Each structure stands twice: as C-alpha cells, then as structure tokens.
Amino acid sequence: MPKAANGRTRDAVRDLPILASPVPEHPLDAQMTAARVARYRQVLLRRTGRIAVVVEDCHDPHNATAVTRTCDAFGINRLHVIVGETPYRVNRRVSGGSHHHVNIRTHVDIEEAYAELRRDGFKIAVSGLSDDALAGPQHLLPVLKSQPLALVFGNEHTGASEFADSQADMRFLIPMVGFAQSLNVSVSAAITLYTLRQEALTNATEGDLSDEQQRQLYDEWVRRYRGEAGEKYLRRLGRGDEPLDVYHP
Template sequence: MRKLRTNELGRISAEEYKKTEKTPLVIVLDNIRSCNNIGSVFRTSDALLIEAVHLCGITATPPNKEIHKTALDAEKSVPWTYFEKTEDSIQQLKEEGYRIFALEQVENSIMLPDFEVKKDDRLALVFGNEVKGVQQQVINQCDGAIEIPQFGIKHSFNVSVSAGIVMWDLFKKFRY
C-alpha cells in the first residue's frame, strides 16, 4: 500500500466545482464563536458538495485568516451568506422551500439513523453555539430536530464534528 500524492487524487478544478451538482443541503451556523469550527464546516461542505453555508449572528465571515487556517480555501468555493439574525436565514430558506432541522437535543428529536430523506428534499441544518447550542427562538422556527446518538458520559460533540457526522450521513442518504 502506498500513500497517494495530491496529483493522483483526481480533484476537480474550481471551475468544475462550480458546475457540479450540489447536495441539496444548506448549513446554518447560529452564533458560532470559533473560527476553527467555521473553517472546518466550510472544508467539509466543500468535500461533500453542500449548496451553501449561512453565517449568522456572531459567526465570523471570510475573509478571515483563522477561518482560512482550517478551511484551506473552501471558504472561497462554498457559497456563503451572512445574516445578522439566524431567524432571517430560516425565514428565507423556508420561502425557498427548504425543510429546516436543528441539530439539538430536544423533545421528540429524530435520531440521525432514523432520519429519512427523499430524493427531492431540500434541507437546511442549523448548528448552534458551542456553549448554548441552537437558540430556542430558532428551534421554534424549525420543522424538527435531529439528534446524534451518543453513548458515553459526555452529552455533546464539538460543533464541527457534529456537522461532519450529519453532513456525511445525509450526503450518503441523498446519493446512495
């Protein structure tokens, strides 16, 4: 077994990326304080051909050297929009026909393995602040909530880890 060189990975160009069919998924970041988490979400979004990222509230926006450290230019390939209030992002997405789901531990949440997508679904996922989670007033606007099953003594994942887990799961459900 030999590790592949970068030029052997078959990466598409920036122009090809723009033309590639995207996964019908928008990521909404609700007051994320860590630029490393933001950058990581951009990088995962690029890898999984996510439609767009909405940056809301205190969430930093590109260009930003701390975001760039983990995004590695994905902040340039993935379309993003800034909203002062997360509720405005949610409202716009609803008007565009998206179903909105918070990633949060709430009453009647749907466990990720049980969450089903239809091929014609357009979904948006809301990820919340590293300490406070998704704001209750934002949860109130959502169509539901998805929860990642956890089995240890901790009750949460890092937000960028949660985003990676859920984006990969939904990418598979849309594509396969």
C-alpha cells in the same frame, strides 16, 4: 485528502468518473492549468443545492471555518453563518481555500436566515437533544428526497437558540453513548452531511445544480482565483460583465 504512496497529497477528484460539463469554455481558462480547469468543472457537477447548513452563535473562527471546509468536502454549496454584530472571519489555515468555493451567506440573526430559507422552499431541521428529536440524521433522508433541507447547528455549549429550535420543522440528534453529550460543531456537521450524502459520495453521483448555476459559479470561482489580473485580462478582451468583487476576508 488521500495520500499517495510517496506521502504527497493526491487529488481525489482524479479518481472520479469524468462527467460531461455544461460549462462552456471561459476566457480565463487559458490562464489556469488544464488540471484546475477540469477539476472546477467536475466539482461543480457534483455539488448539491438541496442541502444548506446553518451555523448559529459560532464565535470561534476555527470552528466556523472548519464547517466551511466540511461543506466543501461533501459537495454542499450553501452555508449560512449567524454572526450577530461580529464580522465573519475566515481562518485561512483551516479553510485550505474552501471558503472560495462555498456560498457563504452571513446574517445578523437567525430570524433573517430562516426567512431566506423559507422563501427558497427549505424544510428546517435543528440539531438538539429535545425529547422529540429524531435519533440519527438518517431519519432525515425521506424529507430530503421530497424537499430541500436546511440543517441548523447551534453553539457547542448551549445548543441552538430558542427561536431556532421552536421555529424549526423538526429536530434531530446524533446518538452518543459516552459521558460526552455534545460534539464540536464541525464534527456534528460532518457526521450529518456524510449520512445524508453517503450514497451520492460513494457512487460519485452527479449533483443537482442547474446548468446556469454551474456556469455562474464557474465564472465566480475562476475570476476569484485569478483576482485583479484576471479582471484586467477580461477588460482587455472587451468583456462587458460587471467586475466581480474579489473576496479577501
């Protein structure tokens, strides 16, 4: 986040134009600061559901968590992590809380993730060095304008699996001119997402989540933030919603 003149972290969201939020007043708003209440709403207004990120075979919790933070920073709501038989662990120091605000979906294998993405209407683009790879993520922009797009990033050393590559709709690469021909997965994701989101980020454009999606996510975020204390408060108010499972990775 940017630094103010005094060296303290400055909240970049405060510099963005304030947009009218479809999220109504929430019972837990009174238990949070006005700044947090406003920030949650403004962040949701700029989230996109048209881009999903898929991380395959990333066993380093640092790298996987860094991708989560990257998704949050660029307004991506949906992250798929292929974990195999290994539980997904969040590195809290790296996350900075981002894992609370990104929809993280874990899968045993890439086949399961692809099936879900196909059902939801996504085109799938995998990062790799194949001969038919588009030279630069900017070439994915025309696809994104017509259809939701899932971006698949494989292992830093071996790349995407054979299934991930062969079953993707297209391939792309980040051109490099040095001796290195691969990047850390979080760096690759950051370059790609910034390229695809540059216009929206520069102009602080409103996102594309529906009003209902924003209301649902807001409810999840504030209840997760307030934890059990928030759940007890809601029960005292007689709110009839099923309790949210508070996420404690």
